[in-house]
C-alpha cells in the first residue's frame with residue numbers, strides 16, 4: 041500500500057461527506073452531497089469513481105444522507121449502516137437495489153477491500169449515531185462529528201488514530217448571544233447536540249495524549265462559529281496544555297462548501 045489519504049468533500053449543517061482512499065480503494069463517510077457534487081469532487085481530487093467501494097453512514101440527519109439515494113443509483117456501491125438508522129433512512133431513499141445494504145454493529149470491525157472499519161456509538165439526537173475508525177496498514181483515521189459530549193467510549197475508539205476529524209460546532213458566546221430560539225440553543229449545547237469549540241479543545245488534548253497527530257475540525261456552524269475562531273480556541277487549549285503546533289500536532293478546519301485540501305498519512 042502506498043498511501044492513506046483523506047479529504048472532506050463537504051462539512052457542516054449544509055452537508056457532510058468525507059473521502060478516505062488508498063491507492064486501491066476508497067470509501068465515503070456519509071453522503072450529504074449531491075450526485076453531481078460527488079462526481080465533481082472526485083474529479084477535482086483525481087480519484088477514480090471505480091475505486092469507491094462503500095459509503096459509511098453515521099446517522100439519519102439530512103445533512104449526512106441527502107445524496108445517498110442518488111449516489112446509490114449512480115454508483116451502485118454498497119452502504120454500511122446499522123438497523124436502527126436504516127429504518128429512519130429508507131423512506132427517503134427512493135428506488136435502489138436492496139442488495140447494496142450492509143448492516144453493521146457497533147464495536148464490530150469489518151473490512152471493505154484493503155480497509156478495516158469500526159463503528160462506535162456517540163451521543164447525539166439521532167436513533168443510533170456512530171463515529172468510525174478506518175484503518176489501513178499505514179495507520180488509522182477517526183471520524184467523530186455530531187456528538188453532544190465526548191465520553192470514555194469515544195476516546196477508546198479513537199485511541200491511536202493518527203488523524204481525526206473532530207467536531208467543533210459552535211462558540212459558546214456566539215450561540216448564547218445569537219438569534220436561535222432558546223429550545224434550539226439548549227438542544228445544540230446539550231449532551232445529545234454538538235461539541236463547542238471549548239469542548240473540542242479539551243477533547244483534542246486527550247487525543248494528542250493517545251497518539252493523534254493531526255486534527256481536522258469539522259461540522260462548524262455557519263451561524264455560531266468561524267473557522268479562525270474554532271482554530272484559535274483549540275490551538276489555545278493545546279498550547280496551554282504544553283503542545284506545540286507543527287511539532288506535536290497539525291490543526292486545520294474542514295471547508296463547508298468545497299473540497300478540503302487532501303491529507304495523507
Ligand SMILES: [Zn+2]
Nearest residue numbers: 053101103186
Ligand atoms: Zn450533522
Ligand SMILES: [Zn+2]
Nearest residue numbers: 099101164186
Ligand atoms: Zn446530526
